[in-house]
Amino acid sequence: MLTGVPLAGAERRLVSAPVPPLAVTVIGLALTAGWLLLAVTPEAALTVTGGPGPGLAALHLLTLGVLGMAVVLVVPQILPVVTMVPAPALPVLMPVHLGVAGGAVTLVTGFLSGDSLWMAAGATTVAGGLGLFCLLWARLLWQARHSGMGDLLLANSLALLCLLLIAALGVSLSLDYRTGFLSDSPLEHGALVWAHAILAVHGLMGLLVMGYSTVLIPMLAVAEPQGRRANRPLILLYAAGVLTAAFSAVISADVIGWLGWATALLAVGLFLRGMLTVLKRRLRRSLGPSFWLIRLSWGLWAAGLLAGAGARIGWLSPELAGALLLPGWLLTLLLGILQRIIPFLASMHSVRCCARPAPLPRFENRRQTAALSLAHAGAVLLLTAGIALSSPLLIRGAAGMGLLSGLLLLFFAAGVFTRLLSHRRAVGPRRPRPAPSSPAL
Amino acid sequence: MSSDFFGQTRTGSLLHGEHQSTLAALVELETFTSRRTPPELDETGRAFLLRLYHLIEADVTDHFTFEETNLFPRLSAVGASFMVEMLEAEHEDIRALAQDLRAMIGTFLDDAPVSADHWAQFRTTARDLIDMETFHIQKEEMGLLAALPQVLNEADDAAVAAAHPKHTAG
Known part of the structure:
Protein backbone atom coordinates (compact mmCIF):
# COMPACT_ATOMS: atom_id res chain seq x y z
CA MET A 1 0.00 0.00 0.00
CA GLY A 148 6.36 0.27 -0.98
CA MET A 149 7.52 -0.84 -4.45
CA GLY A 150 9.73 -3.56 -2.98
CA ASP A 151 10.68 -5.54 -6.11
CA LEU A 152 11.32 -2.44 -8.19
CA LEU A 153 13.57 -0.83 -5.57
CA LEU A 154 15.50 -4.04 -4.88
CA ALA A 155 16.16 -4.68 -8.58
CA ASN A 156 17.21 -1.04 -9.10
CA SER A 157 19.57 -1.12 -6.12
CA LEU A 158 21.27 -4.30 -7.33
CA ALA A 159 21.43 -2.95 -10.89
CA LEU A 160 23.08 0.21 -9.55
CA LEU A 161 25.71 -1.93 -7.84
CA CYS A 162 26.34 -3.71 -11.15
CA LEU A 163 26.66 -0.38 -12.98
CA LEU A 164 29.35 0.79 -10.57
CA LEU A 165 31.29 -2.43 -11.16
CA ILE A 166 30.81 -2.18 -14.96
CA ALA A 167 32.07 1.42 -15.06
CA ALA A 168 35.12 0.54 -12.96
CA LEU A 169 35.94 -2.46 -15.16
CA GLY A 170 35.28 -0.47 -18.37
CA VAL A 171 37.72 2.28 -17.39
CA SER A 172 40.34 -0.31 -16.33
CA LEU A 173 40.04 -2.16 -19.63
CA SER A 174 40.32 1.01 -21.70
CA LEU A 175 43.33 2.22 -19.72
CA ASP A 176 44.92 -1.20 -20.20
CA TYR A 177 44.58 -0.79 -23.99
CA ARG A 178 46.59 2.43 -23.51
CA THR A 179 49.11 1.52 -20.77
CA GLY A 180 49.06 -2.27 -20.51
CA PHE A 181 49.02 -1.97 -16.71
CA LEU A 182 47.13 -5.26 -16.27
CA SER A 183 50.13 -7.25 -17.48
CA ASP A 184 51.83 -6.35 -14.17
CA SER A 185 48.86 -7.61 -12.14
CA PRO A 186 47.43 -11.09 -11.49
CA LEU A 187 44.27 -10.10 -13.40
CA GLU A 188 43.95 -10.95 -17.09
CA HIS A 189 42.49 -8.50 -19.60
CA GLY A 190 40.33 -11.22 -21.23
CA ALA A 191 38.92 -12.35 -17.87
CA LEU A 192 37.92 -8.79 -17.01
CA VAL A 193 36.27 -8.40 -20.42
CA TRP A 194 34.04 -11.38 -19.65
CA ALA A 195 33.20 -10.09 -16.18
CA HIS A 196 32.40 -6.67 -17.72
CA ALA A 197 30.10 -8.27 -20.31
CA ILE A 198 28.33 -10.54 -17.78
CA LEU A 199 27.69 -7.63 -15.41
CA ALA A 200 26.51 -5.33 -18.24
CA VAL A 201 24.17 -7.72 -20.02
CA HIS A 202 22.92 -9.99 -17.25
CA GLY A 203 23.59 -7.81 -14.22
CA LEU A 204 22.58 -4.27 -15.07
CA MET A 205 20.17 -4.96 -17.90
CA GLY A 206 18.77 -8.22 -16.55
CA LEU A 207 17.97 -6.71 -13.17
CA LEU A 208 16.40 -3.65 -14.77
CA VAL A 209 14.31 -5.90 -16.99
CA MET A 210 13.14 -7.84 -13.93
CA GLY A 211 12.35 -4.75 -11.86
CA TYR A 212 10.57 -2.66 -14.48
CA SER A 213 8.71 -5.64 -15.98
CA THR A 214 6.84 -6.09 -12.69
CA VAL A 215 5.36 -2.62 -13.23
CA LEU A 216 5.28 -2.10 -16.99
CA ILE A 217 4.03 -5.48 -18.21
CA PRO A 218 0.81 -5.44 -16.14
CA MET A 219 0.31 -1.77 -16.98
CA LEU A 220 0.72 -2.23 -20.73
CA ALA A 221 -1.28 -5.46 -20.86
CA VAL A 222 -4.01 -4.21 -18.49
CA ALA A 223 -3.46 -7.15 -16.19
CA GLU A 224 -3.57 -7.78 -12.47
CA PRO A 225 0.00 -7.22 -11.22
CA GLN A 226 1.80 -9.59 -8.90
CA GLY A 227 2.32 -8.46 -5.31
CA ARG A 228 4.86 -5.70 -4.79
CA ARG A 229 7.35 -8.13 -3.22
CA ALA A 230 6.30 -11.28 -5.09
CA ASN A 231 9.54 -11.47 -7.09
CA ARG A 232 11.94 -10.66 -4.26
CA PRO A 233 13.40 -14.20 -3.96
CA LEU A 234 13.83 -14.45 -7.74
CA ILE A 235 15.57 -11.09 -8.02
CA LEU A 236 17.96 -12.03 -5.21
CA LEU A 237 18.56 -15.47 -6.72
CA TYR A 238 19.23 -13.97 -10.14
CA ALA A 239 21.60 -11.31 -8.77
CA ALA A 240 23.48 -13.97 -6.78
CA GLY A 241 23.84 -16.07 -9.94
CA VAL A 242 25.09 -13.18 -12.07
CA LEU A 243 27.55 -11.88 -9.48
CA THR A 244 28.86 -15.41 -8.96
CA ALA A 245 29.33 -15.88 -12.71
CA ALA A 246 31.11 -12.51 -13.03
CA PHE A 247 33.39 -13.29 -10.09
CA SER A 248 34.20 -16.72 -11.53
CA ALA A 249 35.16 -15.06 -14.81
CA VAL A 250 37.66 -12.80 -13.00
CA ILE A 251 39.30 -15.68 -11.11
CA SER A 252 38.81 -18.16 -13.97
CA ALA A 253 36.97 -20.66 -11.74
CA ASP A 254 34.91 -22.79 -14.11
CA VAL A 255 32.81 -24.74 -11.59
CA ILE A 256 31.71 -21.58 -9.77
CA GLY A 257 30.82 -20.06 -13.15
CA TRP A 258 28.50 -22.97 -13.97
CA LEU A 259 26.87 -22.63 -10.56
CA GLY A 260 26.18 -18.95 -11.23
CA TRP A 261 24.85 -19.69 -14.70
CA ALA A 262 22.47 -22.41 -13.42
CA THR A 263 21.22 -20.14 -10.61
CA ALA A 264 20.53 -17.28 -13.02
CA LEU A 265 18.82 -19.60 -15.52
CA LEU A 266 16.53 -20.99 -12.79
CA ALA A 267 15.61 -17.48 -11.65
CA VAL A 268 14.90 -16.36 -15.22
CA GLY A 269 12.72 -19.41 -15.86
CA LEU A 270 10.64 -18.80 -12.75
CA PHE A 271 10.43 -15.08 -13.46
CA LEU A 272 9.21 -15.62 -17.02
CA ARG A 273 6.64 -18.13 -15.76
CA GLY A 274 5.32 -15.35 -13.49
CA MET A 275 5.18 -12.89 -16.39
CA LEU A 276 3.25 -15.37 -18.52
CA THR A 277 0.78 -15.82 -15.65
CA VAL A 278 0.33 -12.04 -15.51
CA LEU A 279 -0.34 -11.99 -19.26
CA LYS A 280 -2.86 -14.84 -18.97
CA ARG A 281 -4.81 -12.74 -16.47
CA ARG A 282 -4.94 -9.71 -18.77
CA LEU A 283 -8.20 -7.98 -19.50
CA ARG A 284 -7.27 -6.63 -22.95
CA ARG A 285 -7.39 -9.40 -25.54
CA SER A 286 -5.45 -7.69 -28.32
CA LEU A 287 -2.06 -6.42 -27.19
CA GLY A 288 -0.71 -5.17 -30.51
CA PRO A 289 2.77 -5.28 -32.12
CA SER A 290 4.59 -4.22 -28.95
CA PHE A 291 3.78 -7.55 -27.34
CA TRP A 292 4.94 -9.49 -30.40
CA LEU A 293 8.36 -8.14 -29.51
CA ILE A 294 8.00 -8.46 -25.73
CA ARG A 295 7.01 -12.12 -25.99
CA LEU A 296 9.78 -12.78 -28.52
CA SER A 297 12.30 -11.16 -26.17
CA TRP A 298 11.35 -13.52 -23.35
CA GLY A 299 12.05 -16.52 -25.56
CA LEU A 300 15.35 -14.98 -26.69
CA TRP A 301 16.40 -14.35 -23.05
CA ALA A 302 16.15 -18.07 -22.28
CA ALA A 303 17.68 -19.02 -25.65
CA GLY A 304 20.56 -16.58 -25.09
CA LEU A 305 21.34 -18.03 -21.68
CA LEU A 306 21.36 -21.56 -23.10
CA ALA A 307 23.52 -20.44 -26.03
CA GLY A 308 25.87 -18.86 -23.46
CA ALA A 309 26.32 -22.32 -21.95
CA GLY A 310 26.94 -23.69 -25.42
CA ALA A 311 29.63 -21.05 -25.96
CA ARG A 312 31.20 -21.88 -22.58
CA ILE A 313 31.75 -25.49 -23.57
CA GLY A 314 32.84 -24.52 -27.08
CA TRP A 315 29.82 -25.86 -28.97
CA LEU A 316 28.66 -22.44 -30.13
CA SER A 317 30.46 -19.17 -30.82
CA PRO A 318 30.25 -16.41 -28.18
CA GLU A 319 29.07 -14.12 -30.98
CA LEU A 320 25.95 -16.29 -31.44
CA ALA A 321 25.08 -16.10 -27.74
CA GLY A 322 25.76 -12.35 -27.90
CA ALA A 323 23.44 -11.94 -30.89
CA LEU A 324 20.64 -13.77 -29.09
CA LEU A 325 21.12 -11.66 -25.97
CA LEU A 326 21.86 -8.14 -27.27
CA PRO A 327 20.02 -7.48 -30.54
CA GLY A 328 17.88 -10.45 -29.55
CA TRP A 329 16.61 -10.30 -25.97
CA LEU A 330 17.46 -6.73 -24.90
CA LEU A 331 16.92 -4.75 -28.08
CA THR A 332 13.72 -6.66 -28.87
CA LEU A 333 12.34 -5.91 -25.42
CA LEU A 334 13.42 -2.27 -25.57
CA LEU A 335 11.77 -1.67 -28.96
CA GLY A 336 8.59 -3.36 -27.72
CA ILE A 337 8.46 -1.17 -24.63
CA LEU A 338 9.53 2.05 -26.41
CA GLN A 339 6.68 1.89 -28.91
CA ARG A 340 4.27 2.03 -25.95
CA ILE A 341 6.23 4.35 -23.65
CA ILE A 342 6.94 7.10 -26.20
CA PRO A 343 3.19 7.80 -26.76
CA PHE A 344 2.60 7.44 -22.99
CA LEU A 345 5.20 10.11 -22.21
CA ALA A 346 3.84 12.38 -24.94
CA SER A 347 0.36 12.09 -23.45
CA MET A 348 1.68 12.84 -19.95
CA HIS A 349 3.67 15.85 -21.19
CA SER A 350 0.58 17.20 -22.98
CA VAL A 351 -0.99 17.74 -19.53
CA ARG A 352 1.94 19.95 -18.61
CA CYS A 353 2.31 21.91 -21.82
CA CYS A 354 -1.15 22.11 -23.42
CA ALA A 355 -4.39 23.86 -22.43
CA ARG A 356 -6.09 20.50 -22.82
CA PRO A 357 -4.33 17.12 -22.47
CA ALA A 358 -4.15 14.81 -25.49
CA PRO A 359 -5.20 11.19 -24.91
CA LEU A 360 -2.62 8.49 -25.52
CA PRO A 361 -4.38 6.77 -28.45
CA ARG A 362 -3.88 9.96 -30.45
CA PHE A 363 -0.13 9.28 -30.39
CA GLU A 364 -0.25 5.62 -31.32
CA ASN A 365 0.36 4.36 -34.85
CA ARG A 366 -0.25 0.65 -35.21
CA ARG A 367 0.96 0.43 -38.82
CA GLN A 368 4.31 2.01 -38.04
CA THR A 369 4.84 -0.06 -34.91
CA ALA A 370 3.90 -3.25 -36.77
CA ALA A 371 6.42 -2.41 -39.51
CA LEU A 372 9.08 -1.59 -36.89
CA SER A 373 8.42 -4.85 -35.05
CA LEU A 374 8.57 -6.97 -38.19
CA ALA A 375 11.76 -5.27 -39.43
CA HIS A 376 13.48 -5.82 -36.09
CA ALA A 377 12.33 -9.44 -35.74
CA GLY A 378 13.57 -10.10 -39.28
CA ALA A 379 16.94 -8.50 -38.45
CA VAL A 380 17.39 -10.69 -35.36
CA LEU A 381 16.43 -13.83 -37.25
CA LEU A 382 18.82 -13.12 -40.13
CA LEU A 383 21.64 -12.06 -37.81
CA THR A 384 21.34 -15.24 -35.75
CA ALA A 385 21.28 -17.36 -38.90
CA GLY A 386 24.15 -15.36 -40.42
CA ILE A 387 26.39 -15.82 -37.38
CA ALA A 388 25.45 -19.51 -36.96
CA LEU A 389 26.27 -20.17 -40.63
CA SER A 390 29.17 -17.66 -40.77
CA SER A 391 27.44 -16.00 -43.72
CA PRO A 392 28.32 -12.33 -44.35
CA LEU A 393 25.49 -12.20 -46.89
CA LEU A 394 22.85 -13.08 -44.27
CA ILE A 395 24.45 -10.67 -41.81
CA ARG A 396 24.28 -7.92 -44.42
CA GLY A 397 20.60 -8.77 -44.93
CA ALA A 398 20.08 -8.55 -41.15
CA ALA A 399 21.83 -5.18 -41.11
CA GLY A 400 19.51 -3.95 -43.88
CA MET A 401 16.43 -4.97 -41.88
CA GLY A 402 17.93 -3.50 -38.71
CA LEU A 403 18.72 -0.25 -40.50
CA LEU A 404 15.09 -0.09 -41.54
CA SER A 405 13.96 -0.68 -37.95
CA GLY A 406 16.20 2.16 -36.74
CA LEU A 407 14.77 4.56 -39.33
CA LEU A 408 11.23 3.45 -38.49
CA LEU A 409 11.88 4.13 -34.79
CA LEU A 410 13.07 7.65 -35.64
CA PHE A 411 10.10 8.18 -37.94
CA PHE A 412 7.64 6.89 -35.31
CA ALA A 413 9.13 9.11 -32.56
CA ALA A 414 9.11 12.14 -34.89
CA GLY A 415 5.43 11.46 -35.66
CA VAL A 416 4.56 11.39 -31.96
CA PHE A 417 6.45 14.64 -31.36
CA THR A 418 4.81 16.32 -34.36
CA ARG A 419 1.33 15.28 -33.17
CA LEU A 420 2.09 16.71 -29.72
CA LEU A 421 3.12 20.03 -31.28
CA SER A 422 0.03 20.06 -33.53
CA HIS A 423 -2.19 19.39 -30.53
CA ARG A 424 -0.56 22.24 -28.62
CA ARG A 425 -1.08 24.58 -31.55
CA ALA A 426 -4.74 23.52 -31.80
CA VAL A 427 -5.66 23.87 -28.11
CA GLY A 428 -3.10 26.47 -27.04
CA PRO A 429 -0.51 26.38 -24.25
CA ARG A 430 -1.38 25.49 -20.68
CA ARG A 431 -2.64 28.30 -18.46
CA PRO A 432 -2.73 28.41 -14.66
CA ARG A 433 -5.92 26.93 -13.20
CA PRO A 434 -8.11 28.54 -10.52
CA ALA A 435 -7.66 27.26 -6.95
CA PRO A 436 -9.53 24.00 -6.30
CA SER A 437 -12.87 24.04 -4.47
CA SER A 438 -13.49 22.07 -1.25
CA PRO A 439 -14.58 18.44 -1.39
CA ALA A 440 -18.31 17.83 -1.67
CA LEU A 441 -18.52 15.65 1.40
CA MET B 1 -8.61 -8.76 -6.13
CA SER B 2 -5.66 -10.69 -4.77
CA SER B 3 -2.89 -8.17 -5.21
CA ASP B 4 -2.01 -5.32 -2.83
CA PHE B 5 -0.53 -3.38 -5.74
CA PHE B 6 -3.06 -0.53 -6.00
CA GLY B 7 -3.75 -0.06 -2.30
CA GLN B 8 -6.99 -0.94 -0.58
CA THR B 9 -10.00 1.25 0.17
CA ARG B 10 -13.67 0.37 -0.04
CA THR B 11 -14.15 3.11 -2.60
CA GLY B 12 -11.19 1.81 -4.59
CA SER B 13 -12.60 -1.72 -4.54
CA LEU B 14 -15.94 -0.47 -5.89
CA LEU B 15 -14.25 1.45 -8.70
CA HIS B 16 -11.94 -1.46 -9.46
CA GLY B 17 -14.96 -3.75 -9.78
CA GLU B 18 -16.57 -1.35 -12.25
CA HIS B 19 -13.33 -1.11 -14.22
CA GLN B 20 -13.23 -4.89 -14.50
CA SER B 21 -16.83 -4.96 -15.82
CA THR B 22 -16.11 -2.19 -18.32
CA LEU B 23 -12.94 -3.89 -19.56
CA ALA B 24 -14.79 -7.19 -19.95
CA ALA B 25 -17.44 -5.40 -22.02
CA LEU B 26 -14.73 -3.74 -24.12
CA VAL B 27 -13.24 -7.15 -24.89
CA GLU B 28 -16.70 -8.28 -26.04
CA LEU B 29 -17.02 -5.12 -28.13
CA GLU B 30 -13.61 -5.78 -29.67
CA THR B 31 -14.69 -9.30 -30.62
CA PHE B 32 -18.05 -8.05 -31.90
CA THR B 33 -16.39 -5.48 -34.17
CA SER B 34 -13.62 -7.75 -35.46
CA ARG B 35 -15.58 -8.51 -38.68
CA ARG B 36 -15.20 -6.10 -41.58
CA THR B 37 -18.67 -6.89 -42.93
CA PRO B 38 -21.83 -5.81 -41.06
CA PRO B 39 -23.29 -8.56 -38.85
CA GLU B 40 -26.84 -9.81 -39.05
CA LEU B 41 -28.28 -8.76 -35.74
CA ASP B 42 -29.84 -11.89 -34.29
CA GLU B 43 -31.23 -12.17 -30.75
CA THR B 44 -27.75 -12.56 -29.22
CA GLY B 45 -26.33 -9.60 -31.16
CA ARG B 46 -29.26 -7.36 -30.22
CA ALA B 47 -29.04 -8.43 -26.57
CA PHE B 48 -25.31 -7.62 -26.53
CA LEU B 49 -25.86 -4.20 -28.10
CA LEU B 50 -28.61 -3.40 -25.62
CA ARG B 51 -26.39 -4.44 -22.69
CA LEU B 52 -23.54 -2.39 -24.12
CA TYR B 53 -25.82 0.62 -24.51
CA HIS B 54 -26.76 0.52 -20.82
CA LEU B 55 -23.23 -0.22 -19.67
CA ILE B 56 -21.81 2.74 -21.57
CA GLU B 57 -24.52 4.92 -20.10
CA ALA B 58 -23.74 3.72 -16.58
CA ASP B 59 -20.02 4.21 -17.13
CA VAL B 60 -20.10 7.76 -18.45
CA THR B 61 -22.86 8.98 -16.16
CA ASP B 62 -22.74 7.12 -12.83
CA HIS B 63 -19.07 6.11 -12.68
CA PHE B 64 -17.58 9.30 -14.11
CA THR B 65 -19.92 11.58 -12.15
CA PHE B 66 -19.16 9.72 -8.93
CA GLU B 67 -15.43 10.27 -9.42
CA GLU B 68 -15.82 13.89 -10.48
CA THR B 69 -18.08 14.73 -7.53
CA ASN B 70 -16.54 12.73 -4.72
CA LEU B 71 -12.90 12.13 -5.54
CA PHE B 72 -11.48 14.74 -7.89
CA PRO B 73 -12.10 17.69 -5.54
CA ARG B 74 -10.32 15.83 -2.74
CA LEU B 75 -7.36 15.08 -4.99
CA SER B 76 -7.18 18.69 -6.20
CA ALA B 77 -7.32 19.89 -2.60
CA VAL B 78 -4.15 17.94 -1.74
CA GLY B 79 -2.36 19.28 -4.81
CA ALA B 80 -2.93 16.43 -7.26
CA SER B 81 -4.54 18.74 -9.84
CA PHE B 82 -2.17 17.38 -12.52
CA MET B 83 -3.79 13.96 -12.23
CA VAL B 84 -7.29 15.43 -12.00
CA GLU B 85 -6.86 17.55 -15.14
CA MET B 86 -5.67 14.54 -17.06
CA LEU B 87 -8.55 12.33 -15.92
CA GLU B 88 -11.18 15.05 -16.45
CA ALA B 89 -10.00 15.64 -20.02
CA GLU B 90 -10.21 11.91 -20.70
CA HIS B 91 -13.72 11.77 -19.25
CA GLU B 92 -14.72 14.49 -21.67
CA ASP B 93 -13.22 12.67 -24.68
CA ILE B 94 -14.77 9.35 -23.65
CA ARG B 95 -18.20 10.94 -23.06
CA ALA B 96 -18.21 12.31 -26.63
CA LEU B 97 -17.24 8.93 -28.10
CA ALA B 98 -19.72 7.09 -25.90
CA GLN B 99 -22.50 9.42 -26.99
CA ASP B 100 -21.71 8.73 -30.66
CA LEU B 101 -21.54 5.00 -30.07
CA ARG B 102 -24.81 4.92 -28.16
CA ALA B 103 -26.53 6.87 -30.93
CA MET B 104 -25.25 4.34 -33.47
CA ILE B 105 -26.36 1.40 -31.31
CA GLY B 106 -29.81 3.00 -31.07
CA THR B 107 -29.96 3.24 -34.88
CA PHE B 108 -28.85 -0.39 -35.28
CA LEU B 109 -31.51 -1.59 -32.85
CA ASP B 110 -34.22 0.46 -34.56
CA ASP B 111 -33.25 0.07 -38.23
CA ALA B 112 -31.69 -3.34 -38.88
CA PRO B 113 -30.05 -4.48 -41.15
CA VAL B 114 -26.85 -2.55 -40.59
CA SER B 115 -25.44 -0.82 -43.68
CA ALA B 116 -21.76 -1.19 -44.64
CA ASP B 117 -21.14 2.54 -44.13
CA HIS B 118 -22.71 2.59 -40.69
CA TRP B 119 -20.82 -0.54 -39.70
CA ALA B 120 -17.48 0.96 -40.79
CA GLN B 121 -18.22 4.09 -38.79
CA PHE B 122 -19.30 2.02 -35.78
CA ARG B 123 -16.08 -0.03 -35.91
CA THR B 124 -13.91 3.09 -36.01
CA THR B 125 -15.74 4.71 -33.11
CA ALA B 126 -15.71 1.46 -31.13
CA ARG B 127 -11.97 1.10 -31.69
CA ASP B 128 -11.37 4.67 -30.49
CA LEU B 129 -13.54 4.09 -27.44
CA ILE B 130 -11.78 0.81 -26.61
CA ASP B 131 -8.33 2.42 -26.87
CA MET B 132 -9.33 5.52 -24.96
CA GLU B 133 -11.24 3.75 -22.21
CA THR B 134 -8.61 1.04 -21.72
CA PHE B 135 -5.87 3.60 -21.30
CA HIS B 136 -8.06 5.67 -19.01
CA ILE B 137 -8.76 2.67 -16.77
CA GLN B 138 -5.05 1.79 -16.68
CA LYS B 139 -4.31 5.29 -15.53
CA GLU B 140 -7.05 5.31 -12.90
CA GLU B 141 -5.96 1.94 -11.55
CA MET B 142 -2.34 3.04 -11.20
CA GLY B 143 -2.91 6.68 -10.27
CA LEU B 144 -6.34 7.32 -8.80
CA LEU B 145 -6.85 4.06 -6.92
CA ALA B 146 -3.29 4.04 -5.64
CA ALA B 147 -3.79 7.59 -4.35
CA LEU B 148 -7.09 6.97 -2.53
CA PRO B 149 -5.55 5.67 0.72
CA GLN B 150 -3.83 9.04 1.02
CA VAL B 151 -6.91 11.21 0.58
CA LEU B 152 -9.55 9.08 2.30
CA ASN B 153 -9.32 8.16 5.96
CA GLU B 154 -11.48 5.28 7.14
CA ALA B 155 -14.53 7.44 7.89
CA ASP B 156 -14.28 9.35 4.61
CA ASP B 157 -13.84 6.11 2.74
CA ALA B 158 -17.01 4.67 4.27
CA ALA B 159 -18.97 7.87 3.52
CA VAL B 160 -17.74 8.11 -0.08
CA ALA B 161 -18.38 4.41 -0.69
CA ALA B 162 -21.92 4.84 0.68
CA ALA B 163 -22.49 7.63 -1.86
CA HIS B 164 -21.60 5.27 -4.72
CA PRO B 165 -24.54 4.63 -7.11
CA LYS B 166 -24.32 0.92 -6.27
CA HIS B 167 -25.44 1.76 -2.74
CA THR B 168 -27.75 4.68 -3.43
CA ALA B 169 -29.64 3.18 -6.39
CA GLY B 170 -31.93 0.92 -4.32
Missing part, protein backbone atom coordinates in the same frame (compact mmCIF):
# COMPACT_ATOMS: atom_id res chain seq x y z
CA LEU A 2 1.26 3.49 -0.77
CA THR A 3 1.86 5.48 2.39
CA GLY A 4 3.42 8.84 3.11
CA VAL A 5 4.08 9.73 -0.50
CA PRO A 6 3.13 13.30 -1.48
CA LEU A 7 0.48 13.57 -4.19
CA ALA A 8 1.11 17.25 -4.85
CA GLY A 9 3.34 18.28 -7.73
CA ALA A 10 2.78 15.23 -9.92
CA GLU A 11 4.09 17.26 -12.87
CA ARG A 12 7.49 17.28 -11.16
CA ARG A 13 7.60 13.49 -11.63
CA LEU A 14 8.14 14.05 -15.34
CA VAL A 15 11.61 14.83 -16.61
CA SER A 16 12.00 18.12 -18.47
CA ALA A 17 10.15 18.09 -21.82
CA PRO A 18 13.24 18.13 -24.12
CA VAL A 19 14.80 15.06 -22.44
CA PRO A 20 12.64 12.23 -23.86
CA PRO A 21 12.71 13.38 -27.53
CA LEU A 22 16.46 14.04 -27.41
CA ALA A 23 17.22 10.70 -25.74
CA VAL A 24 14.97 8.80 -28.16
CA THR A 25 16.65 10.56 -31.09
CA VAL A 26 20.07 9.46 -29.83
CA ILE A 27 18.76 5.91 -29.36
CA GLY A 28 17.33 5.86 -32.89
CA LEU A 29 20.52 7.29 -34.41
CA ALA A 30 22.78 4.86 -32.51
CA LEU A 31 20.58 1.95 -33.56
CA THR A 32 20.68 3.06 -37.19
CA ALA A 33 24.44 3.69 -37.08
CA GLY A 34 25.14 0.31 -35.45
CA TRP A 35 23.25 -1.60 -38.14
CA LEU A 36 24.78 0.60 -40.86
CA LEU A 37 28.24 -0.28 -39.61
CA LEU A 38 27.33 -3.95 -39.77
CA ALA A 39 25.94 -3.52 -43.30
CA VAL A 40 29.29 -2.06 -44.40
CA THR A 41 31.41 -4.66 -42.59
CA PRO A 42 29.19 -7.75 -42.11
CA GLU A 43 32.14 -10.01 -41.22
CA ALA A 44 32.66 -7.85 -38.11
CA ALA A 45 29.71 -9.63 -36.46
CA LEU A 46 31.76 -12.83 -36.52
CA THR A 47 34.78 -11.30 -34.77
CA VAL A 48 33.31 -9.08 -32.06
CA THR A 49 35.32 -10.81 -29.33
CA GLY A 50 38.57 -10.27 -31.23
CA GLY A 51 39.23 -6.80 -29.79
CA PRO A 52 38.93 -3.24 -31.21
CA GLY A 53 37.47 -2.97 -34.72
CA PRO A 54 34.13 -2.44 -36.45
CA GLY A 55 32.54 -5.34 -34.52
CA LEU A 56 33.33 -3.87 -31.11
CA ALA A 57 32.31 -0.43 -32.42
CA ALA A 58 28.90 -1.73 -33.55
CA LEU A 59 28.51 -3.58 -30.24
CA HIS A 60 29.12 -0.40 -28.23
CA LEU A 61 26.77 1.63 -30.42
CA LEU A 62 24.17 -0.91 -29.33
CA THR A 63 25.17 -1.27 -25.68
CA LEU A 64 26.00 2.36 -24.88
CA GLY A 65 24.22 4.30 -27.61
CA VAL A 66 20.96 2.36 -27.48
CA LEU A 67 20.73 0.42 -24.20
CA GLY A 68 22.80 2.85 -22.10
CA MET A 69 20.80 5.83 -23.31
CA ALA A 70 17.58 3.90 -22.65
CA VAL A 71 18.69 3.27 -19.06
CA VAL A 72 19.50 6.95 -18.43
CA LEU A 73 16.09 7.87 -19.90
CA VAL A 74 13.91 5.16 -18.35
CA VAL A 75 15.26 5.17 -14.78
CA PRO A 76 14.95 8.96 -14.16
CA GLN A 77 11.50 8.99 -15.81
CA ILE A 78 9.70 5.77 -14.88
CA LEU A 79 11.07 5.39 -11.34
CA PRO A 80 9.71 8.82 -10.21
CA VAL A 81 6.32 8.21 -11.90
CA VAL A 82 5.88 4.82 -10.24
CA THR A 83 7.26 5.71 -6.81
CA MET A 84 5.84 9.27 -6.80
CA VAL A 85 9.07 11.19 -6.20
CA PRO A 86 10.31 14.24 -8.15
CA ALA A 87 12.25 13.51 -11.34
CA PRO A 88 15.83 14.83 -11.64
CA ALA A 89 16.11 18.36 -13.05
CA LEU A 90 17.40 19.15 -16.54
CA PRO A 91 20.78 20.61 -15.42
CA VAL A 92 21.51 17.32 -13.64
CA LEU A 93 20.27 15.04 -16.43
CA MET A 94 21.95 16.78 -19.36
CA PRO A 95 25.57 16.08 -18.28
CA VAL A 96 24.57 12.42 -17.82
CA HIS A 97 23.08 12.18 -21.29
CA LEU A 98 25.93 14.16 -22.87
CA GLY A 99 28.50 12.00 -21.08
CA VAL A 100 26.95 8.73 -22.23
CA ALA A 101 26.17 9.85 -25.79
CA GLY A 102 29.38 11.84 -26.32
CA GLY A 103 31.53 9.19 -24.66
CA ALA A 104 29.93 6.47 -26.78
CA VAL A 105 30.73 8.36 -29.99
CA THR A 106 34.35 8.90 -28.84
CA LEU A 107 34.74 5.26 -27.79
CA VAL A 108 33.28 3.98 -31.06
CA THR A 109 35.65 6.27 -32.97
CA GLY A 110 38.49 4.74 -30.98
CA PHE A 111 37.39 1.18 -31.76
CA LEU A 112 37.04 2.00 -35.45
CA SER A 113 40.38 3.77 -35.72
CA GLY A 114 42.26 1.51 -33.30
CA ASP A 115 43.48 4.62 -31.45
CA SER A 116 43.74 3.76 -27.76
CA LEU A 117 43.70 7.43 -26.73
CA TRP A 118 40.19 7.84 -28.18
CA MET A 119 39.14 4.60 -26.49
CA ALA A 120 40.39 5.75 -23.08
CA ALA A 121 38.87 9.23 -23.54
CA GLY A 122 35.52 7.74 -24.60
CA ALA A 123 35.39 5.22 -21.75
CA THR A 124 36.35 7.88 -19.21
CA THR A 125 33.67 10.27 -20.53
CA VAL A 126 31.03 7.52 -20.40
CA ALA A 127 32.18 6.55 -16.90
CA GLY A 128 31.91 10.22 -15.84
CA GLY A 129 28.33 10.42 -17.16
CA LEU A 130 27.43 7.11 -15.57
CA GLY A 131 29.11 8.13 -12.31
CA LEU A 132 26.86 11.18 -12.11
CA PHE A 133 23.93 8.99 -13.10
CA CYS A 134 24.75 6.60 -10.22
CA LEU A 135 24.51 9.53 -7.79
CA LEU A 136 21.10 10.68 -9.05
CA TRP A 137 19.90 7.06 -9.23
CA ALA A 138 20.94 6.47 -5.61
CA ARG A 139 19.18 9.69 -4.62
CA LEU A 140 15.95 8.60 -6.37
CA LEU A 141 16.08 5.23 -4.64
CA TRP A 142 16.59 6.89 -1.27
CA GLN A 143 13.65 9.26 -1.87
CA ALA A 144 11.46 6.35 -2.98
CA ARG A 145 12.33 4.11 -0.02
CA HIS A 146 8.83 4.48 1.51
CA SER A 147 6.95 3.93 -1.76
